[in-house]
């Protein structure tokens with residue numbers, strides 16, 4: 001236990017004293033954010049086109065459409081046939097289809113307390129995960145608003161009173177979670193791979209192997225120190241975003257922090273694998289670069305995943321970075337809860353476990 | 367003085383790299399409380415031998431015991447009782463002397479007082495300095511401090527003074543002798559014969575992966591059949607047959623310096639000067655001395671320690 005704390009402390013000290021690295025790992029994401037944010041920040045970078053199939057034609061169904069329309073991030077496309085709407089969805093012309101079936105109004109009016117809530121079918125395209133997730137969240141919020149209006153007489157069930165109206169997504173709102181994800185990717189994957197490989201090359205690890213220190217203590221301390229550092233860095237970037245661009249975190253900080261942790265662990269484990277398989281520290285850098293570069297461009301850091309070519313979609317959807325950006329984005333932009341991001345958490349968790357198993361098999365002191 | 371209780375016992379250690387034998391069947395015993403030296407030129411296999419003993423390389427054949435522990439099986443126990451300073455280590459450059467000592471101390475179940483250790487290693491002034499800023503000698507003393515932090519019985523030092531200036535070397539010698547005084551067993555490697563002579567109770571001479579002699583420095587020199595050496599330089603590659611000189615038992619030398627070994631100094635010297643005069647050759651830097659460990663090595667291998 002003492003060894004664990006001492007090593008954690010040592011790693012933190014080394015990091016804080018390494019001014020150059022400290023500066024660049026923080027300066028680069030902030031610089032990128034400020035540059036991209038200033039050029040593109042005020043354009044409406046994110047919008048979700050929702051196909052709306054109204055088969056009820058009632059005041060109630062109109063009201064729902066109005067609520068959706070009021071949101072600037074949503075452009076609503078009314079379609080009369082469900083089939084047409086679904087075709088449009090497949091072609092990517094719309095990202096989501098909401099169907100209001102016949103009997104919606106009747107059901108809403110007559111609903112009583114003990115009845116099951118009404119189920120509104122929402123169709124989405126699985127290959128467009130990021131956007132359709134955001135869209136779903138938007139629809140969910142609209143429906144939530146409707147239910148609240150209905151349940152008005154019973155103030156005991158007040159949910160988040162901030163309505164969808166507040167949601168006005170700019171490119172910068174889209175960008176900041178991406179930048180945070182990018183930092184997590186590069187600081188951990190490239191950082192761990194480079195550092196461990198260079199420590200190994202310089203015989204630092206070999207010297208420690210000559211003591212009674214256990215490899216798992218060493219690795220645990222690395223993880224702890226990096227989690228602290230990354231949490232702090234992510235926080236600083238979010239602060240800058242908040243102060244300069246007024247970007248806010250709509251979801252809970254707990255969810256956000258949970259995903260920062262999951263992302264950190266996943267990429268750190270991949271970094272350990274790279275350090276394990278790289279023959280020299282000179283090769284660790286390029287290997288990490290070779291892996292991180294495409295991830296940054298495919299993983300939805302700068303551009304929505306839906307803009308990626310079709311044939312890359314399957315690859316994009318197994319990348320941990322895609323799930324990390326999605327989760328961070330939905331937490332920050334839409335206010336998604338941890339529970340609604342179960343898929344992302346599971347995929348990242350899968351990467352963490354898988355990668356740590358491989359890392360422990362490939363870890364070498366020398 | 368050393369008792370004759372065996373504390374390290376190496377049995378036919380072999381280490382191969384491809385079909386090259388870095389260490390080719392080495393046997394020896396180290397006694398409790400002695401300073402045991404591995405002397406040999408670069409590439410002799412000293413580091414490889416030492417690192418097999420401390421568990422950093424796996425022998426391809428043979429084994430060794432540290433106390434009652436077998437290096438093939440009880441490495442974890444062994445690590446608690448040995449301290450190592452490796453030939454090529456760098457440390458976390460951005461930590462301070464005190465910080466890194468505390469860190470290494472935490473790796474072990476128990477450790478000695480760190481301020482005292484810093485004092486003993488003459489690093490008190492530097493205890494708050496970053497490792498990056500230390501001189502070569504200070505870094506080496508820190509490396510030794512790290513080897514001592516958990517109060518081991520046996521200390522392994524791999525070329526502790528290589529690359530240091532003469533004063534820093536002397537300081538280190540004092541440290542080693544002090545450790546011996548405290549009853550530690552020390553095994554060190556060196557390619558400096560003067561160092562081996564000053565520090566070691568017994569010396570194993572290694573060459574090309576083999577151990578070619580093992581004895582006290584005095585006995586090694588005494589057993590050299592010749593007790594004197596004549597060194598000189600001579601002009602160019604004149605047709606000069608050193609074998610013709612009387613009383614010569616062995617011819618050595620490196621680069622342009624010639625060395626003749628003899629049991630009869632006067633006879634050899636007279637003969638050398640006569641021969642040179644007859645042929646009109648000019649001898650320079652002529653000197654005589656008693657034979658040293660260096661000469662033992664030359665005698666046994668026909669090569670100099672420094673040739674490598």
Ligand SMILES: Nc1ncnc2c1ncn2[C@@H]1O[C@H](COP(=O)(O)OP(=O)(O)O)[C@@H](O)[C@H]1O
Pocket residue numbers: 383387388406407408409410411412413414415
């Ligand atoms: N990892 C290795 N791979 C290949 N050859 C090695 C390795 N380590 C040492 N050797 C070779 O083994 C020989 C002995 O090396 P070493 O034990 O370092 O010698 P010394 O310490 O006496 O200078 C050298 O010829 C060296 O090149």
Ligand SMILES: [Mg+2]
Pocket residue numbers: 412413414453524525
């Ligand atoms: Mg060596």
